[in-house]
Amino acid sequence: MRSAWRPRRAAELGALLLLPVLAAAQPAATPPQGRFLRPGTRVGEIVEYELSYRHAPGLNVIFPDSTADYTPFEFVGKTYQPTRTRQGVSLDQTTYRLRTFDLAPVQALQLPVTILRGRDTLTLPSTRATVQLRRVVPPPPAGVTPALRQATALLPVEPAFNYPYWLAGAGVLLLLLGGVALTFGRRWRQRYQLYKLRKNHVYFLAQYARHVERFTLSRSLTNMERAITLWKNYLTNLENNTINSLTTREIVAHYQNDADVRLALRLADRVIYGNQFSEDDTETDLAFDLLRTFADRRFELVRQQVDK
Structure with missing residues (x-):
């Protein structure tokens, strides 16, 4: 009876010793978090999308840039914060400025984060984030085609000073004057x-x-x-x-x-x-x-x- 108790006691002690290690390693296993900073947006309106990832300090993490696929959204710009490390966990965070012209009532986005490990790469998808499309004009009833109103009157446009042409003309004039001189x-x-x-x-x-x-x-x-x-x-x-x-x-x-x-x-x-x-x-x-x-x-x- 005593001999069976000793191995059981040793296993419990080992589990207790591994708890801090498992607790420290758990944030690194959390997937990248993506979320929209507003619940709704309108067609063509700028909406901000935040992507964050908590990981071990030694990882080399790359966030999506302007060449990534943001469908159904369009990339407008981004701002990022330097990596912050607290209590053995690093946090990378980037805010993307996007806009959409899609008419779907609910639109989702899921951006991947790339981890470099020597010559290998690991792609981690973020959590799925959704945003609702706010319509300015109510949708027409089913089977009804909205009536279009023709408006062909020209609107006045303020004349703009054509700097490139004037600069090019000034350059040509200076060249001519120099040649004549x-x-x-x-x-x-x-x-x-x-x-x-x-x-x-x-x-x-x-x-x-x-x-x-x-x-x-x-x-x-x-x-x-x-x-x-x-x-x-x-x-x-x-x-x-x-x-x-x-x-x-x-x-x-x-x-x-x-x-x-x-x-x-x-x-x-x-x-x-x-x-x-x-x-x-x-x-x-x-x-x-x-x-x-x-x-x-x-x-x-x-x-x-x-x-x-």
């Missing part, structure tokens, strides 16, 4: 520079003549100095040099001892600094004419260089 840009720049040269030269001649006339009428050295200063500044801007800050000797050397420049500036210096006026205006007129003629020659030289 590459083809004719150099010539246009030459024409503009020639226009500025002529305009500045005409303005110089007009101002120079005004100073010479004032000197002739007043015999004032101030007007003669203004004419010489205007001549120096014009050549400085024309040739991009610094002769307006040079002395007479340095200017003559800068222009390779040009005879017209040397004689004109010598006569001007004798009148301005030596206060030596001749009986007539021949020498001063000659100085003014030589400076104007030299400015014309330098303008023509620069114009030819730009027009090459």
Whole structure:
């Protein structure tokens, strides 16, 4: 009698020791749970479907993506939560946004969950979830065809700005402008520079003549100095040099001892600094004419260089 009692007692102890292990393993055997978050939906309306799965932490679980079969529903989007593990059990949960155009009064969905085990895969179907279709229009009686009402009047539509066409047109226009600039840009720049040269030269001649006339009428050295200063500044801007800050000797050397420049500036210096006026205006007129003629020659030289 004692010998039969001992094996029975050992079996009971073993069962008691296995209870925590079985209790921990039981959630992993629970199938994936699927449910709609609302009991009903309408045709074309977004309805949310929640799929969750509790499993052992070591399992590699894959939920359905947008390529899965959601019949009779259509996939719109999804949101998922990171895996949460508590007390040795992991929870994966994803919420799908679906819509249906099926007219069945009750529509069901059952999504599978895939488990990866090395090179093998295991597919577990979820629990079956149903949702009721809420009709906006009551169904017609049996054998009665609903009367259709024709409505062919056009409704006003707000005009939309066609961004792609406008952007494409702007791109083509920029390409055309770039091509024109590459083809004719150099010539246009030459024409503009020639226009500025002529305009500045005409303005110089007009101002120079005004100073010479004032000197002739007043015999004032101030007007003669203004004419010489205007001549120096014009050549400085024309040739991009610094002769307006040079002395007479340095200017003559800068222009390779040009005879017209040397004689004109010598006569001007004798009148301005030596206060030596001749009986007539021949020498001063000659100085003014030589400076104007030299400015014309330098303008023509620069114009030819730009027009090459």
